[in-house]
Amino acid sequence: MPEKSEYQQARKSYHILTYGCQMNARDSEVIAGLLEGCGYNCAATPEEASLIVFNTCSVRHSAENKVFGKLGEMTALRRKDPSKLIAFGGCMAQLPEVRQILKKHKVDIIFGTLNIHELPELVRRAEEGQVPLVQVWDKEGAIIEPLPSKRGGGFSAFVNIMFGCDNFCSYCIVPYTRGRERSREAGGIIKEIEALAAVGYKEVTLLGQNVNSYGRGLDRKLDFPDLLNMVSEVDGVERIRFTTSHPKDLSDKLIDTMAHNPKVCEHIHVAMQSGSNRILQLMNRGYTREHYLERTLALREKVPGVAISTDIIVGFPGESEQDFADTLDMIEKVRFDSAFTFMYSPRSGTKAAAMNDQLPVEIKRSRLHELNQLQYGIALENNRFLEGSCVEVLVEGPSKTDPHKLTSRSRTNRIIIFSGTDDIIGKTIHVKITEARTFSLFGEIAR
Numbered sequence: 001m002p003e004k005s006e007y008q009q010a011r012k013s014y015h016i017l018t019y020g021c022q023m024n025a026r027d028s029e030v031i032a033g034l035l036e037g038c039g040y041n042c043a044a045t046p047e048e049a050s051l052i053v054f055n056t057c058s059v060r061h062s063a064e065n066k067v068f069g070k071l072g073e074m075t076a077l078r079r080k081d082p083s084k085l086i087a088f089g090g091c092m093a094q095l096p097e098v099r100q101i102l103k104k105h106k107v108d109i110i111f112g113t114l115n116i117h118e119l120p121e122l123v124r125r126a127e128e129g130q131v132p133l134v135q136v137w138d139k140e141g142a143i144i145e146p147l148p149s150k151r152g153g154g155f156s157a158f159v160n161i162m163f164g165c166d167n168f169c170s171y172c173i174v175p176y177t178r179g180r181e182r183s184r185e186a187g188g189i190i191k192e193i194e195a196l197a198a199v200g201y202k203e204v205t206l207l208g209q210n211v212n213s214y215g216r217g218l219d220r221k222l223d224f225p226d227l228l229n230m231v232s233e234v235d236g237v238e239r240i241r242f243t244t245s246h247p248k249d250l251s252d253k254l255i256d257t258m259a260h261n262p263k264v265c266e267h268i269h270v271a272m273q274s275g276s277n278r279i280l281q282l283m284n285r286g287y288t289r290e291h292y293l294e295r296t297l298a299l300r301e302k303v304p305g306v307a308i309s310t311d312i313i314v315g316f317p318g319e320s321e322q323d324f325a326d327t328l329d330m331i332e333k334v335r336f337d338s339a340f341t342f343m344y345s346p347r348s349g350t351k352a353a354a355m356n357d358q359l360p361v362e363i364k365r366s367r368l369h370e371l372n373q374l375q376y377g378i379a380l381e382n383n384r385f386l387e388g389s390c391v392e393v394l395v396e397g398p399s400k401t402d403p404h405k406l407t408s409r410s411r412t413n414r415i416i417i418f419s420g421t422d423d424i425i426g427k428t429i430h431v432k433i434t435e436a437r438t439f440s441l442f443g444e445i446a447r
Contacts, residue, residue: 014040015049017074019067020057022207022243023178024090026158028055030116031089033148038120042150046074050083051123056090058173060345064092068101075105085126087111087119091177093136097348103132112136113178117144140164140179145188154396155426156203156239156409157196161189161227165209167246169273170284170351171313171344174209181210183218186227190234197236202426203394204231206242212249225257232263238428239394239411243269248286250295259302266303267413270296271311275330276323279316282355289330296334307337307412314371315344315364317355324367331374337382337412338439339375343368376438383414383436390430390446391416397425415440 014035018028031053032042043049052074057063071088078084087109092098094112102110109122114137122133143163151157164179165172193204206227208214214224224242231240240263245254247270258264270292274280277288299306312327331339343364346353393408399417400407406420408431417440418431430446 011043011048011050012040013043013049014051014053015043015046016053016055017046017070018055019063020055020059020091022158022205023160023209024055024057026160026207027090027113027116029149029151029158030147031055031119032150034117034120035123036150037148038123040123046077051085051087052077054086054088054090054092056088056092058091058095058098058177058347060342061347062345064098067092071102071105071107085109085123085131087123087126089113089116089119091173094138094177095173095348099134099136106132108132110134110136114140117147140182143182143184145184146192151196151201155201155394156205156396157201158207159189159192159196159204160184160208161206161211161224162208162214166213167210167286168284170282170355171316171347173347173350176349178209181213181216183214183216185218186220186222186230189227190230193231193234193237197234200236200426202237202428203239203241204237206231206240208242208244210244210246210249211242212245212251212254223251223253225251225253228254228257228264229261232261237263240264241267241413245270246286247272247292247295252298255298255302258299258306265411265413266305267307267309267411268299269309269311272330272334273311273313274316274319274323275327276319277326279319279323279326282318283313283316283352289326293330293333305412307414308334309338309413310334310336310340312339312341312371313344314341314367315359317344317352317359318357319344319359319367324371328371328374331371331378335378335382336375337414338379341368341372341375380436380438383438383441385436386414386433386441387436388433390432391443392428393431394428395420395425410441416443417441418443418445420445 016028046052056067085108088102088107089111093110108126108131162183164181165175166181168175211224215222275289391410393410393416395408399405405417408416416431431443432446433441433443435442
């Protein structure tokens with residue numbers, strides 16, 4: 001390996017490229033904390049960094065394509081400065097076939113989702129020229145905590161409460177890339193949130209592949225609603241959010257906690273994936289459309305004004321016109337406030353990838369368009385219902401689309417843009433909704 005330039009030795013800087021979900025965003029905060037703990041500083045761009053870190057997602061094929069495209073750019077950048085190091089982690093690194101590709105790109109460090117804590121030692125060895133290094137755990141171990149973390153700005157923070165997934169949906173690769181379910185001890189979670197509140201964070205989002213499973217395997221008898229109530233007792237925390245909830249585990253106790261605990265926000269993400277019982281069974285989701293509808297009706301009945309968001313996959317293998325019609329029917333019945341919608345993407349190693357009747361991309365694209373048009377219309381109708389009302393918002397800072405205005409988030413997770421002065425950033429105020437659009441609302445400070 002070429003010797004480091006004096007400039008490289010002096011700067012020791014990193015830049016993280018993050019792809020995927022909130023879990024990956026939280027992992028990148030830990031990666032940043034680990035690197036700064038061993039003398040690295042954050043670089044604003046890859047060009048300025050001596051270490052480029054990929055934190056990747058493998059949920060969809062399109063996500064992988066984006067990563068490989070960017071990796072090509074970074075390897076070209078390294079040809080101009082051979083002293084740069086490239087580290088590759090996240091869900092893609094857990095896949096053996098991807099690791100073979102990475103070797104062709106001459107990636108210096110490959111690490112997985114289950115051994116992020118080993119990154120400082122891997123970087124140290126890479127600095128000494130011991131490359132390439134491949135250190136990926138194929139099986140989950142004990143939860144390592146506490147780990148250092150470099151949080152982003154703002155007033156809202158992500159907090160992991162558990163890792164992994166035991167559901168093994170037929171289309172999903174997460175149990176293979178993040179391991180089986182492991183819950184953090186409640187004491188460690190509360191200490192982390194107390195530390196966040198002490199430095200000014202007012203909102204926390206509790207993270208897990210299925211937060212409803214929290215507590216399984218712990219010595220102490222504790223479930224997710226119990227944890228929500230414990231978190232709500234932390235002074236300084238004004239709002240509590242969580243994601244993601246699995247429909248089959250959405251309990252009456254959780255719904256009642258949302259209804260009666262004033263710090264728990266009136267928003268829940270419950271991935272439906274399909275409205276067809278036949279497809280749900282093929283997906284190994286563990287519930288029916290009837291169960292999903294009953295649970296969401298219970299939410300709307302007990303939690304007034306609750307916003308429900310979801311994930312939906314179109315074009316699953318063998319999905320018929322009737323199956324797709326059943327999904328559209330459920331969208332009209334539930335009336336989601338927002339939805340993350342995707343064309344089915346085969347993931348190597350999953351059962352669905354080996355299923356017959358894989359649909360042509362043209363059909364999947366057409367169905368996705370039709371579904372989105374329906375959902376966008378419902379979201380707009382739901383938002384217009386709020387025009388003229390006053391809602392509580394947490395002011396987050398300048399708007400990305402209009403720096404002369406402020407952006408905020410309601411308890412139901414809606415973005416609301418309005419005119420105001422910087423002295424109210426970080427405060428909870430009330431805003432009157434004056435205009436509704438599909439993906440955001442506009443308003444004015446309530447007088």
